[in-house]
Amino acid sequence: MSSVGSVCPAREPFFWGMAPENSSVHFLWPLFTLAVGEAHTMAPSPCRLRSWWKTNPMLYQSKRCWVGSLAVTCFLVMSLLAMPISHAEENSRPEPATLKVSVQDEFGGPIPNASVEAFRWTGEMSPLGNTAQTDTNGEAELAGLPLDDYLYVQISAEGYVRKTPALTFTTATTRDLTVTMYRPVEGWIEVRGEDGQPVVGAELMVLKYTDQDGTEFVLYKGIAASAGVPWQVSDAAGKLKLPPMPANVSLSLTVIHPDWKPTKVAELEPVDGLVSSVTLHKGVPVEVVLQPVGTGQTIPDGTTADVLMMASTSGSFGGLTIRHPFEINDNRIRFQAESTNFGEIRVAMDDYFVGPVRYNFPDSPFEPLNLNGVDSSTIDLKAYPKQKVRGRVVDHLGNGIKNVHVRGMLIDTERMKAIKEASGDSADTIAPFQKAAAMTVAGGATTDATGHYEIELAPGAVSIEAMHHGFYTKDEIPDFEVTPDADQTLPDVVLLPVPIIRGIVQDPTGKPVPGVIAKLTSLGRGDTLPVALSDENGRFELTMTRIPYAAEGEGLEPDASILAIDPHGKLTGSTDVDLLQHDSSSDTIVTLTSDEPKWLTEINKVADQSRYEKIQEHIEALRDQYPAGVVGQPAPLMKSGTWLNTEATSLEAFRGRFVLLDFWFIGCGPCHRDMPQIKVAHDAFPSDKFAVVSVHTNSMKPEVVQTFADENKMPYAIVVDDSRGQISKEYRALGVDSYPSYLLIDPDGNILLNDAVPDGVPASLRQHKIELIHHAIQSWDGYANDRP
Numbered sequence: 100m101s102s103v104g105s106v107c108p109a110r111e112p113f114f115w116g117m118a119p120e121n122s123s124v125h126f127l128w129p130l131f132t133l134a135v136g137e138a139h140t141m142a143p144s145p146c147r148l149r150s151w152w153k154t155n156p157m158l159y160q161s162k163r164c165w166v167g168s169l170a171v172t173c174f175l176v177m178s179l180l181a182m183p184i185s186h187a188e189e190n191s192r193p194e195p196a197t198l199k200v201s202v203q204d205e206f207g208g209p210i211p212n213a214s215v216e217a218f219r220w221t222g223e224m225s226p227l228g229n230t231a232q233t234d235t236n237g238e239a240e241l242a243g244l245p246l247d248d249y250l251y252v253q254i255s256a257e258g259y260v261r262k263t264p265a266l267t268f269t270t271a272t273t274r275d276l277t278v279t280m281y282r283p284v285e286g287w288i289e290v291r292g293e294d295g296q297p298v299v300g301a302e303l304m305v306l307k308y309t310d311q312d313g314t315e316f317v318l319y320k321g322i323a324a325s326a327g328v329p330w331q332v333s334d335a336a337g338k339l340k341l342p343p344m345p346a347n348v349s350l351s352l353t354v355i356h357p358d359w360k361p362t363k364v365a366e367l368e369p370v371d372g373l374v375s376s377v378t379l380h381k382g383v384p385v386e387v388v389l390q391p392v393g394t395g396q397t398i399p400d401g402t403t404a405d406v407l408m409m410a411s412t413s414g415s416f417g418g419l420t421i422r423h424p425f426e427i428n429d430n431r432i433r434f435q436a437e438s439t440n441f442g443e444i445r446v447a448m449d450d451y452f453v454g455p456v457r458y459n460f461p462d463s464p465f466e467p468l469n470l471n472g473v474d475s476s477t478i479d480l481k482a483y484p485k486q487k488v489r490g491r492v493v494d495h496l497g498n499g500i501k502n503v504h505v506r507g508m509l510i511d512t513e514r515m516k517a518i519k520e521a522s523g524d525s526a527d528t529i530a531p532f533q534k535a536a537a538m539t540v541a542g543g544a545t546t547d548a549t550g551h552y553e554i555e556l557a558p559g560a561v562s563i564e565a566m567h568h569g570f571y572t573k574d575e576i577p578d579f580e581v582t583p584d585a586d587q588t589l590p591d592v593v594l595l596p597v598p599i600i601r602g603i604v605q606d607p608t609g610k611p612v613p614g615v616i617a618k619l620t621s622l623g624r625g626d627t628l629p630v631a632l633s634d635e636n637g638r639f640e641l642t643m644t645r646i647p648y649a650a651e652g653e654g655l656e657p658d659a660s661i662l663a664i665d666p667h668g669k670l671t672g673s674t675d676v677d678l679l680q681h682d683s684s685s686d687t688i689v690t691l692t693s694d695e696p697k698w699l700t701e702i703n704k705v706a707d708q709s710r711y712e713k714i715q716e717h718i719e720a721l722r723d724q725y726p727a728g729v730v731g732q733p734a735p736l737m738k739s740g741t742w743l744n745t746e747a748t749s750l751e752a753f754r755g756r757f758v759l760l761d762f763w764f765i766g767c768g769p770c771h772r773d774m775p776q777i778k779v780a781h782d783a784f785p786s787d788k789f790a791v792v793s794v795h796t797n798s799m800k801p802e803v804v805q806t807f808a809d810e811n812k813m814p815y816a817i818v819v820d821d822s823r824g825q826i827s828k829e830y831r832a833l834g835v836d837s838y839p840s841y842l843l844i845d846p847d848g849n850i851l852l853n854d855a856v857p858d859g860v861p862a863s864l865r866q867h868k869i870e871l872i873h874h875a876i877q878s879w880d881g882y883a884n885d886r887p
Contacts, residue, residue, distance in 0.1 A: 100668065104472070104503075113810045125202075127363070129373060131770065132384075132791070136774070138718055140530070141142045141211055143794065144840070156376055157410060157560075160845075165449070171225045176487065179563065181212045181610065182337045183241070185345075194246070194271030195242065195243040195244055195245065195271060196244045196245070196246060196268040196270075196271055196272055196273070196274065197240065197242045197243075197244065197274070197520070198217075198240070198244060198266065198272040198273075198274055198276055199238070199239075199243065199252070199273065199274070199275050199276065200215050200231075200233070200238065200239045200240070200241065200252065200276050200278060200377075200866055201217070201236075201237055201238050201241050201253055201275070201276070201277045201278070201279075202233050202237045202238075202239070202256065202258065202278050202280060202555075203277065203278070203279055203719070204259070204279070204280055204281075205235055205279055205280070205281050205282070205311070205340050207332065208237075209233070209235065209236050209237025209238070210233060210237045210259070210280055211233055211234060211235045211236075211237060212232055212233060212255075212256070212258050213232065213233040213237070213239070213254055213255065213256035213257070213259075213280070214230070214232060214254070214255045214259075214640040215230065215231045215232070215233065215239045215241060215243055215252060215253075215254050216229070216230045216231075216253050217241050217250060217251070217252050217253075218250070218251045218252070218253060218263075219231035219245075219247060219249050219250055219251075220249040220251060222689045224251065224253075224322065224326065226243070227245070227250075229241045229242070229243060229466075231370025233256075235562065237480065241680060242268075243425050244268060245268070246268045246269060246270070246271065247266075247267070247268060249766070250265070250266040250267070250268065251263050251264065251265055251266060252266060253278070253326070254265055254278050254280070255327065255571055256280055258282065259280035259282060259283070260281050260282070260283045260344055260345055260549070261327065261328075262278055262280065262342055263326065264276065264278065265765075265766060265798075265799070267398050267765050267766065267807060269528070269807075269810055269811055270810050272810065274806065279311075279312050279330070280700045281310060281311065281345035281346075281613050282345070283343030283344060283367070284342070284343070284344065284345070284346045284370055284371045285341070285343055285346065285371055286340075286341050286369050286370050286371060286372060286373070286374040287338050287339060287341055287372070287373060287374065288338075288339050288341065288352075288354070288373070288374050288375050288376065288377055288380065289332045289336075289337050289338060289339075289376040289377065290338075290339050290354055290356075290374075290377050291335045291337050291376065291377070291378055291379070292359065292378070292379050292380075293378060293379065293380045293381065296335070296337075297335065297337030297629055298333055298334050298356055298359065298379055299332075299333055299334065299335055300332050300333060300356060301332060301333040301339055301354050301355070301356040301359075301379065302320060302330070302331070302333075302339070302354070302355055302356070303318075303320065303341075303352055303353065303354060303355070304319070304320070304353040304355035304421070304422065304423045305317065305318070305319055305352065305362055305422070306318045306341070306342065306350070306352045306353075307350070307351050307352070307447070308344060308345075308348040308349060308350040308369070308798070308822075309348060309349060309352070309758075309822045310345050310348050311348065312346060312800070315797060315798050315822075316344075318342065319422065319423075319853065320403060320423065320424060321424060322730070323342070326728065328342045328343075328442050328687075329342055329343075330342070331433050339354070340686060341369070343371070343376065343552070344369050346368075346369055346371060347368070347386070348368070349365075349366055349367070349823070350365075350366075350367040350368065350369050350374070351363065351364065351365035351366065351367065352364060352367070354377050354379065355421070355423050355434075356379060357425060357433055357434045357435065357437055358435060359379035359380060359381060360379070360380060360382025360383075360404075360435045360436055361419075361421055361436075361437070362377055362379050362380065362449065364377055364380070366800050367887075371445070376689055381435065381846050382431065382435035382437055382438060383432070383435060383436050383437070383438050383470040383473060383474070383475060383476060384434075384474075384475040385406050385408070385434055385435065385436050385470075385475070385476045385477075385478065385693065386431055386432070386433050386475070386476070386477045386478070386654070386678075387404075387406070387431065387432040387433075387444070387446060387448075387477075387478045387480060387484070388430065388431055388477060388478065388479045388480070388501060388657070389427065389430045389431065389432070389451075389453065389480055390430070390479065390480070390481050390482065390560070390863060391430070391451070391481075391482045391484070392482060392483050392484070392557070392756070393483075393484065393557075393558055393559070393583070394550045395668075395802070396418045397429075397430050397514050398427050398430050398448075398451070398482060399427075400425070400426075400427065400428045400429070400449065401426055401428070402426070402427045402450075403424045403425070403426060403427070403448070403449075404424065404426075404427055404432055404446050404448045404453070405422075405423070405424045405447045405448070406421060406422070406423060406424070406432060406434070406442075406444070406445070406446055407420075407421070407422045407435060407444065407445040407446075408420065408421040408423055408441055408443070408444040408445075408468075409421075409422075409442050409443050409444075410424075410437065410439050410440070410441050410442065411439070411441060411459065412749045419436075419437045419441075421434065421436055428717070432446070436470055436476075437470070437473070438470050438471055438473075439461070439470060439471060439557050440467070440468070440469045440471060441468035441470065442458065442459045442468070443456060443457055443458045443461060443468070443471070444456070444468060444478060445457075446480060448482065450452075450484065450485055451482040451483055451484055451485060452482070452483040452485060452509060452539050452540065452541050452555075452557055453480050453482050453483075453539070454480060454481060454483070454509065454511075454538070454539025454540065454544075455480070455481075455483070455511065455535065455536055455537060455538050455539050456535070456538075456539070456540065457480075458535060459479060461616065461658075464828045472701075475620035476493075480512065483509055483539060483541075483557035483558075483559070484557055484558070485555045485556075485557060486555065486557055486558060486581065486583070487553055487554070487555055487556075488553070488554060488556050488581055488587045488588070488589055489551065489552065489553050489554075489589070489603060490505070490551070490554065490563065490588060490589035490590075490591070490592065490593070491546070491550045491551050491552070491591050492546050492552065492565045492567075492591070492593075492594060493550055493591050493592070493593055493594070494503065494548045494570075494594055494595075494596075494606045495593060495594075495595055495596075495827065498550070499548070499549040499550020499551065500546060500550050500567060500570070500594060501546055501547060501549070501550060502545060502546060503545065503546040503550045503552075503565050503566065503567040503570075503594070504544075504545055504565070504566050504567070505543060505544045505546065505553070505554055505563060505564070505565050505566075505592075506541070506542075506543045506563075506564050507538065507542050507543070507544070507554055507556045507561055507562070507563055507564075507842075508538045508540060508541055508558070508561060508562040508563075508564070509538065509540075509556065509557050509559060509560070510537060510538060510560055510562060510578070511538070511539070511541040511560060512537075512559075512560050514536065514537040515534070515537040518533050518536060518537055529574060531586070532853070538562075541555060541556050541557065541561065542554045542555030542556060543633070545825070546565075547598050556581050557749040557872050558581050558582060558583045559581060560576070560578065560580055560581075561580070561581050562578050562579075562580050563592055564580060565592045565594060566645070566815070567594060568644045568645075569596060569597050569643075569644060570594035570596060570597060570645070570648045571594065571595055571597055571645050572592065572593065572594060572595070573593075573595055573655070573679075573738075576673070591813075593769070597643045597644070597645060597646055597678075597681070598643075598678060598683045599640060599641070599642050599643075599683045600619065600629075600640070600641040600643075600661065600662070600676065600681060600683070600687060601638070601639070601640050601641075601643075601683065601685075602617065602638070602639055602641075602661065602686050602687035602688060602689055603633075603636070603637045603638050603639075603686055603687075603688055604617060604633045604637045604639065604663045604672070604689050604691065605688060605689070605690055606670070606690070606767060607689070607690065607691065607692060609690075610637075611633075611637025612633060612637050612665070613633055613634060613637055614632060614666070614692060614783065615632065615633045615637070615639075615663050615664065615665055615666070616662075616663070616664040616665075616779060616783050616869055616873075617630065617631050617632070617633055617639035617641060617661060617663050617689065618630040618631075618641075618658055618661070618662045618663075618869055619641050619643065619661055619662075619872075620659065620660050620661075620662055620698070620867075621647045621656055621658070621659040621660070621677075621678075622650050622656065622658075623646075623647025623648055623649055623650055623655070623659075624647055624648050624649075624650055624656075624873060626642075627769075627775070627776070628643065628647075629641040629642055629643055629774055629775070630775055630776050630781055630869065631687050631779070632709075632779060632782065633663075637675065641661070644676075646655040646678050646679070647659070655678075656678075656681065657677050657678045657679040657680070657820050658675065658677065658678075659675070659676050659677075659678050660673050660674065660675050660676065660677060660697075661673060661687060661689055661854075662676050662696070662698065662869075662870065663689040663690075663691055664696075664869060664870065664873050665691060666784045666873065667785060668783070669693060669875075669877050670691040670692065670693060671691065671694075671696040672690050672691040672692055673689065673696065673697055673698070673871075674688070674689050674690075676686060676883075681761035686767045696870070698762050698862075698867070698870055700879040704740070718856075718857050718858075718859070719833060721855070721857070722856060724834070725832065725833055725834035725855065725856045726832040726851065727833050728830045728832070728833030728835075728849050728853050728855055728856035729850070729853075729856055729858070730849075730852070730853065730856075730858040731849055731850060732752060732833075732849060733848055733849055733850075734752055734760070734833075734842065734844045734848055734849065734850055735750075735826070735829040735830060735833075736749040736750045736757075736848075737750055737792075737818050737826050737829075738800050739819065739820075739823075739825040739826060740794075740818040740819055740820050740821055740825075740826050741801040741804050741819045741821070742803060742816065742817070742818050743804065743808065743812075743816070743817040743819065744805075744814060744815060744816050744817055745816035745817075747816060750792065750844070750848060751848070753790050753792065753844075753848075754787055754846065754847070754848060755787075755846045755881075756787065756789055756790050756842040756846055757788060757789045757842065757843060757844065757845060757846060757851070757872065757875055757876060757879070758790050758791070758792050758843070759777070759780060759789070759791050759792070759842075759843055759844075759864070759868065759872060760792050760794055760841065760842040760843075760844060761773075761791060761793045761794060761839065761841060762794045762796075762830070762835055762838055762840040762841070763793060763794070763795060763796075763801070763838055763839045763840060764795055764796040764798050764799065764838060765795070765798075765799055765804065766798075767838045767839065769838070769839055770776060770838055770839040771864070773829070774811070774813070776868055776869060777791055777793070777813075777815070777868075778812070778815075779869070779875035780869060780872055781814070781870060782877065784872060784873075785876075788876050789872060789876060790815070790816065791815035791816065792815070792816045792817075792818060793815060793816065793817040794817075794818055794820070794826060794830075795817060795818070795820065796817045796819075796820050796824070796827060796838075797819065797820040797821060797822055797823075797827070799819070800819075801819040804817060804819050805817075833853065833855065833856065834853065834855030834856045835851070835855055836855070839865070840854060840855060840865075840882075841854050841863075841865055841868060842855075842864070843864060843868075843871065843872065843875060844856070845875070845879070846879065846881060851875060852864055852875075854870060
């Protein structure tokens with residue numbers, strides 16, 4: 100499995116059960132969201148921001164993101180700082196869903212008296228109160244389930260390995276689920292150091308396998324207890340017991356110990372008894388020094404801190420990444436890591452917020468987290484004591500707004516001042532990446548029916564962001580001061596309604612044109628911008644969830660454009676709009692012309708020569724790292740997957756057409772937000788010239804993906820990766836290691852555009868897929884005689 104969410108980025112598999120790979124986001128932090136048309140990771144981020152952050156930083160994942168329109172690859176876990184999308188909360192849908200479960204053994208016989216319980220992932224497994232027991236036929240029913248992307252049903256029965264399948268309900272429906280339970284084997288591994296001596300106290304960092312019916316399981320220590328799974332450490336003989344699991348599966352695991360670097364082993368077969376021997380090796384000693392802020396006290400020895408230190412060269416499940424709880428002693432966390440370049444480090448604790456998050460990106464004010472060729476590394480972070488405060492979110496009339504998601508950030512004012520002085524930037528132009536170096540992620544909350552919320556922050560300067568679909572805050576994020584008082588209420592946060600853009604597409608003679616793609620575009624950063632097809636009267640409606648943030652500095656980006664693209668010909672048009680001044684009751688006219696579209700000349704413009712050179716250097720490094728993903732190389736044919744909604748069995752069936760490869764999975768919030776553009780592209784462009792192939796991970800069974808596709812009206816071709824993840828492996832060599840990711844394949848089956856390995860300084864498919872597909876079709880020599 101590879102990473103995600105905002106772009107991240109997502110939902111993350113930190114429990115014993117079926118596990119998607121990324122996370123989604125309800126909302127995006129302006130300081131960390133970089134003009135990618137979204138991003139969860141995160142989180143549920145990704146950029147999977149497909150979080151989820153609550154108390155566990157393990158929910159973050161690395162994402163590739165494009166800064167502005169310059170296609171700079173960067174780590175966008177920073178944009179995935181939120182809780183999972185809940186359709187029930189976000190859209191206030193009252194209609195519940197029903198799940199009918201049939202539990203059977205591996206021979207097809209019913210399992211009576213199995214426990215069935217529904218959970219929602221909120222940074223931990225939170226019971227929903229929906230429980231049932233299977234009857235003599237092995238059947239049970241859970242009614243009243245909310246519409247949600249982050250539901251799980253945990254099934255346990257005495258003598259069987261428990262399962263926790265992931266569920267996604269987007270419509271009020273009744274769904275049947277058959278679950279096969281397997282008898283466990285109880286194996287163990289032998290852990291020794293490179294000196295040949297047994298290692299005492301070694302643990303699993305992560306364990307993964309795919310069982311006989313294709314269900315993938317991922318387990319981390321942080322969730323093992325709540326899932327009822329025993330978690331062991333190696334004894335004096337180096338014997339480390341494994342959790343119960345089925346036989347005849349392919350097992351991979353990573354072993355961790357503070358005095359040794361993590362070691363990953365794969366393709367193991369679980370058995371009763373010795374499964375494998377693992378040798379640990381010395382790495383680079385890392386010491387994270389925590390400075391408690393304002394308490395005058397040291398952190399008690401033995402306190403646990405969750406650490407996520409993500410390697411730049413691997414996804415969130417790569418062997419180099421560290422994600423594990425460690426003990427604190429002398430205000431220090433000590434462990435060993437691989438000698439490699441790391442992209443970020445996050446630390447989370449129960450009683451403190453720790454920060455700022457350290458990212459490794461161009462122009463960062465910090466020393467890079469590069470452990471190549473170093474003897475040791477010391478990282479200084481601050482620990483802020485958590486404190487609860489209250490507040491309220493209201494509309495412009497002073498009425499409370501319910502179900503608003505609120506997130507807090509702690510501001511290190513001294514560090515912010517030093518960054519400004521060092522960069523010479525003013526408060527209005529300081530780059531988001533630089534601000535990130537002085538910000539610490541704090542708590543999150545959801546407002547009640549009267550708009551009130553309670554949130555964990557820390558004394559000092561804080562920023563509050565309140566995000567709700569269809570609303571925005573004029574000042575981007577309000578800043579407040581939290582005092583050490585035990586009882587404090589923050590000033591109200593005021594949300595304003597986002598305008599709806601309605602208009603008409605017309606030809607040069609003023610005649611309305613149906614079937615034209617209308618798309619809002621902006622150089623700001625934030626959620627995916629809306630897209631629609633004009634109706635028979637040439638009319639369209641674009642509804643935004645928010646107004647983008649300014650690409651540089653603070654505040655909103657009011658300047659946007661409406662693009663109109665004729666999918667069957669060369670004609671295009673555009674008109675500018677001011678999002679803060681726009682009147683939703685008026686029509687915006689967009690006229691199609693034969694002129695070269697403005698975006699073609701502006702989309703790749705780089706004003707800063709030094710930035711251009713850095714981009715070029717980074718792109719060359721990507722080309723060296725992923726030679727199979729360079730433009731012009733053949734795309735792997737995906738013959739091993741299960742194909743849905745099509746008679747095709749490989750990409751060969753699409754020769755002669757451009758193909759947009761859309762890499763996604765059901766639990767990925769950023770992927771969901773991109774779906775409208777995918778659907779419009781499929782519906783609008785000529786089917787003899789263009790096709791969508793949606794590539795789902797093996798985290799869900801094909802029949803589950805088919806049900807989701809039917810419920811969400813996804814008629815285009817979908818291929819679900821096989822149980823071994825062969826497609827993911829093949830495309831990882833092309834740089835595809837996050838979700839969503841996109842490639843455009845030309846009619847000969849070769850890569851034309853690859854967001855993971857850009858060619859020159861292109862616009863990304865993530866942000867400009869409609870424009871780039873149109874340009875490709877109209878520029879292709881083989882179609883030259885077809886164009887009107």
